Amino acid sequence: MSEKLQVKEPAKLLVFLAERLPGWARSKIKQRLQGGCVSVNGTVITQHDYALNVGDVVEVGAAAKTTNSTPSQLEILYSDRDIIAINKPAGLLSVGTTKETQQHALAILRNQLSRRSQAVKLWPVNRIDRDTSGVLLFATSREMREAVMAKWDKAEKTYLAIVEGCPSPAEGTIDQPLRADDEEYRMHVGAHPDAKPAITHFTTERTNGSRTLLRVQIDTGRQHQIRAHLSWLGYPIVGDQRYGTAGVRMGLHSLSLKIINPKNGKELSFGTPAPADFFVLMNQRR
Incomplete structure (x- = not known):
């Protein structure tokens, strides 16, 4: 009611x-x-x-319904002896931290794949923020993880982002270094002795005047890169409490990931469409 x-x-x-x-x-x-x-x-x-x-x-309106239970199974997008790609739902940590006691994707997937006689070991290749949905990659050995990461500069990382406002021009590149602030747990944009290079490309998919759906590709993979860059540009991601305004969910989805298989040099591609609750954000207005 x-x-x-x-x-x-x-x-x-x-x-x-x-x-x-x-x-x-x-x-x-x-x-x-x-x-x-x-x-x-x-x-x-x-x-x-x-x-x-x-x-x-x-x-x-009524508060959005939330479930206190953590999923016991995750959608596996791709699996072989070396690499496993999953579709991580928004609201779930990629991996655990010393400060977090909540369940996370790594632990759920490990439990999902393990058998009583044989426990599965997994190493995270990439990470996406808790409130970001989409493609998340794991390796079945430390050696494979390091081999994939050695060619990470050639990986294609594509996201969908729903932002406040309508970027003008409709497409562009943000080439601004990022610096981590461990006290505020956020990234600062701009030149600084401690800042690292970060490049984000964006293209407008559609807009309703107040909110815009962007396709985003990142050449680098800094923490909070897309969130910090788009907020700096003046178009914060919908529902991003840290760099914009809080909402029912954050409008960021890891759409696809392409990597080079270090064993044979061939391209591996993983992808998953954004969930329905992501696109609902386009119809809401601040």
Whole structure:
């Protein structure tokens, strides 16, 4: 069920909701805002201080349904004795970290492929962010992982990104170095003694004026590269809380990956279409 409320006097959105929904905890209202569940006159708004005018209609929808359970099986896109490619869902870590206790793709896949008599060992070749969906690659030996990575500069990495706004020109290249900030866990864009080269190419697939679907290819593979570059350009990825505005999910999908098989020099290609909830983001407006 949703709540429809009409504005009778100018107010800030969070203050208005707190007054008109007295039974709601302030934290609950903030969660609905951040989750893209609040709209004003049909447009999704996530800003707490958004200015409301007399006559505006504010609608508060139900929170997006989430599942606390982690998938026990992952979709395998390709598998041979050396390489396994999977389709990682958004919201799942690629691998575990010392700070994370949640389940992750590496552990799930390892458990999925292991037998009681033989445990499978896997090494991550690439990583994609927790909130990014799509192609994720593993090797069955450390040697294979290192061999694939040795030719990583020849790999073709293609993504789909839904961004706020409409880039002009419609296509281009972002050639800006990136520097990691471990305290803020984000990348800074621009020249710096510690920055590393990063190149991102983008092409517009379609736009509705307020949001745009981009096809993105990266020559390098820096952490948060696409997210940081597009935000720097002025077109942050939809739902990217770190470099833009929070939402129901982040509009970034690893569409395809092409690598050189180090054993025979032939090209291997893996791909998976973006899920339905990714394209839903195109129809939402801030």
